[in-house]
Amino acid sequence: MEPLERLEKLLDKEQFEKIKAIDNPQLHAFLADWIEWLEPDRVFVCTDSEEDERYVKWKALYYGEEKMLETPNHTVHYDNYYDQARDKANTAVLVPKGKKLPYVDTKDREESLKEIRELMKGVMKGKELFVCFFVLGPKNSIFTIPAVQLTDSAYVAHSEFLLYRKGYEDFKRLGRNTRFLRFIHSAGELDERKTSKNLDKRRVYIDVEGDTVYSVNTQYGGNTIGLKKLAFRLTIKRAVEEGWLSEHMFLMRVNGPHGRKTYFTGAYPSMCGKTSTAMISWENIVGDDLTFILPVNGIARGANVEKGVFGIIEGINPEDDPIIWQVLHSPVEIIFSNVLVKDGKPYWNGMGIEIPDEGENHSGKWWKGKKDKEGKEIPPSHKNARFTVSLEHFPNADLEALENPCGVEIGGMIFGGRDKDTWPPVREAFNWEHGVITMGASLESETTAATLGKEGIREFNPMAILDFMSVHLGDYIRNYLEFGRKLKKTPKIFAVNYFLRDEKGNWLNHKLDKAVWLKWMELRVHGDADAIETPIGYIPKYEDLRRLFKEVLNKEYTREAYEKQFTIRVPELLAKIERIEEIYRKLEDVPKELFQVLEEERKRLLEAREKYGDYISPFAFEGS
Ligand SMILES: Nc1nc2c(ncn2[C@@H]2O[C@H](COP(=O)(O)OP(=O)(O)OP(=O)(O)O)[C@@H](O)[C@H]2O)c(=O)[nH]1
Numbered sequence: 334m335e336p337l338e339r340l341e342k343l344l345d346k347e348q349f350e351k352i353k354a355i356d357n358p359q360l361h362a363f364l365a366d367w368i369e370w371l372e373p374d375r376v377f378v379c380t381d382s383e384e385d386e387r388y389v390k391w392k393a394l395y396y397g398e399e400k401m402l403e404t405p406n407h408t409v410h411y412d413n414y415y416d417q418a419r420d421k422a423n424t425a426v427l428v429p430k431g432k433k434l435p436y437v438d439t440k441d442r443e444e445s446l447k448e449i450r451e452l453m454k455g456v457m458k459g460k461e462l463f464v465c466f467f468v469l470g471p472k473n474s475i476f477t478i479p480a481v482q483l484t485d486s487a488y489v490a491h492s493e494f495l496l497y498r499k500g501y502e503d504f505k506r507l508g509r510n511t512r513f514l515r516f517i518h519s520a521g522e523l524d525e526r527k528t529s530k531n532l533d534k535r536r537v538y539i540d541v542e543g544d545t546v547y548s549v550n551t552q553y554g555g556n557t558i559g560l561k562k563l564a565f566r567l568t569i570k571r572a573v574e575e576g577w578l579s580e581h582m583f584l585m586r587v588n589g590p591h592g593r594k595t596y597f598t599g600a601y602p603s604m605c606g607k608t609s610t611a612m613i614s615w616e617n618i619v620g621d622d623l624t625f626i627l628p629v630n631g632i633a634r635g636a637n638v639e640k641g642v643f644g645i646i647e648g649i650n651p652e653d654d655p656i657i658w659q660v661l662h663s664p665v666e667i668i669f670s671n672v673l674v675k676d677g678k679p680y681w682n683g684m685g686i687e688i689p690d691e692g693e694n695h696s697g698k699w700w701k702g703k704k705d706k707e708g709k710e711i712p713p714s715h716k717n718a719r720f721t722v723s724l725e726h727f728p729n730a731d732l733e734a735l736e737n738p739c740g741v742e743i744g745g746m747i748f749g750g751r752d753k754d755t756w757p758p759v760r761e762a763f764n765w766e767h768g769v770i771t772m773g774a775s776l777e778s779e780t781t782a783a784t785l786g787k788e789g790i791r792e793f794n795p796m797a798i799l800d801f802m803s804v805h806l807g808d809y810i811r812n813y814l815e816f817g818r819k820l821k822k823t824p825k826i827f828a829v830n831y832f833l834r835d836e837k838g839n840w841l842n843h844k845l846d847k848a849v850w851l852k853w854m855e856l857r858v859h860g861d862a863d864a865i866e867t868p869i870g871y872i873p874k875y876e877d878l879r880r881l882f883k884e885v886l887n888k889e890y891t892r893e894a895y896e897k898q899f900t901i902r903v904p905e906l907l908a909k910i911e912r913i914e915e916i917y918r919k920l921e922d923v924p925k926e927l928f929q930v931l932e933e934e935r936k937r938l939l940e941a942r943e944k945y946g947d948y949i950s951p952f953a954f955e956g957s
């Protein structure tokens with residue numbers, strides 16, 4: 334039977350008409366196959382109407398996946414206690430038999446498709462399936478990629494309405510041959526708290542060949558929200574094939590002197606400061622997690638893949654994050670996840686006000702001192718508790734840049750991670766290759782609560798993207814280097830480190846110091862500040878930072894603080910080059926330049942050590 338005929342049998346009339354209006358035989362076949370396989374009790378097709386969106390929101394409450402809070406339009410959602418972060422162990426990129434991708438968890442495609450299909454057979458019995466259409470990137474733009482999501486979680490569908498641009502009308506308009514991404518998710522069987530029960534059968538399988546991602550027996554957004562990190566694996570592959578960049582980056586506007594607007598991207602691993610940088614209240618946010626960058630007439634132009642924020646809530650307080658704080662306390666539509674709730678109010682760790690001793694949280698009924706099965710004390714909210722909200726509600730959002738179909742010109746690209754002892758707070762690369770290789774491809778960071786498993790372990794994490802890598806790392810880096818060669822004007826590349834510590838483990842910087850580094854980088858993009866040349870790139874001059882600290886934060890910045898923070902730590906830097914080189918030597922097919930550029934950096938460091946010793950004051954280079 335023809336797919337449309339099968340769909341007519343599977344759907345009630347109203348829903349069928351919505352699908353029939355899209356003239357795309359591939360879509361029809363996909364839907365017919367999967368609806369028959371998943372066996373939902375009923376199917377709801379979301380168009381772009383307000384009414385359909387309201388229906389989904391209402392269903393999240395009706396099925397108990399979300400609960401209302403006191404403030405209008407606020408809801409709370411909980412994930413299973415053991416389903417609070419991305420599950421790397423059960424996530425895999427599917428590859429043909431015998432093929433492996435270095436540093437990526439891969440599985441045999443044929444076997445795994447069979448496995449996941451078995452896990453999903455009839456999984457939606459008794460449930461409602463939501464069919465949703467969205468686009469990645471601004472609508473009707475050079476960036477737009479259409480996607481369809483099937484899910485039995487109204488919470489997942491609701492989150493996507495807050496985070497992505499609606500795409501039903503685009504599917505109608507784009508016609509028969511449109512290539513689109515596919516996401517199939519089931520939360521599986523739910524427990525009495527409406528959280529996924531069969532975590533032992535949790536799987537996230539990425540079929541890059543089929544442009545499809547399967548996710549089952551999990552609810553946590555990073556494992557389930559198709560257009561977020563699931564789509565990301567597919568778009569990284571597409572970008573490498575087509576010669577552009579799909580990145581784990583924020584996109585923001587830094588406001589320079591005389592009203593100058595300069596756009597920056599920043600790639601830091603999960604929970605390492607993208608949102609908190611892009612949200613600095615006197616600058617302007619365009620995006621906080623995913624950016625597409627295309628070469629357009631020799632210029633790198635970037636756009637936010639999303640239109641909302643799935644942000645970490647821990648530590649959000651009125652002093653450090655006044656804008657997020659204000660938004661979280663206004664009656665706009667927000668989903669809080671895995672926070673403490675008492676009397677209809679949400680609370681989280683580090684919010685800077687007193688938190689109740691009891692309530693409901695990610696562990697169920699909670700009281701202070703409650704321990705989990707492993708004997709660990711349960712904090713009021715989970716470290717990876719998050720909020721989901723659309724960017725339009727942020728007074729500092731640059732909405733024009735957000736919706737610009739041509740994106741914005743990227744002036745600077747920043748790389749950074751959690752590094753306690755090696756990199757200075759900010760530095761600029763000598764050129765594109767130097768930045769891509771010694772900053773992006775050499776990035777290491779300590780693990781965080783954004784993924785299941787141990788925290789605080791230093792790991793290789795090139796371009797902050799390793800968890801999502803779906804292509805050979807060598808090809809990925811080659812594409813980056815070639816991307817630079819397509820440009821008439823390459824963005825400047827910078828590296829930051831917000832997480833430097835002293836011998837006693839104290840932070841060397843305050844959370845807002847990053848605002849100063851941004852202003853310095855903005856000046857550097859336009860050649861408006863001098864810098865000191867060191868073996869690892871250009872660093873700021875003390876006088877410039879002192880002035881900027883005063884202007885931006887009204888703070889005194891001492892010579893001692895500067896000297897400590899910007900000391901060039903030769904032994905640590907050399908050890909890092911060793912580690913990185915060893916990693917790439919083991920891979921086949923890595924661009925040769927990578928080894929050359931690392932070797933040159935090593936030589937510069939050895940020469941400097943010869944002259945100045947192991948730990949070199951920035952003032953030493955200033956004189957030379
Ligand atoms: N010590 C220190 N901590 C920081 C700084 N900036 C951010 N953090 C901490 O980093 C964590 C959150 O980082 P976010 O900005 O939300 O992370 P993100 O990079 O957007 O992460 P994902 O959404 O997981 O991709 C919080 O625990 C912050 O307190 C900083 O300058 N210093």
Ligand SMILES: O=C([O-])CC(=O)C(=O)O
Pocket residue numbers: 418419554555556561562602603604622643783
């Ligand atoms: O995808 C998620 O779960 C949230 C996120 O931004 C990340 O982990 O990088």
Ligand SMILES: [Mn+2]
Pocket residue numbers: 581602603604622
């Ligand atoms: Mn992220």
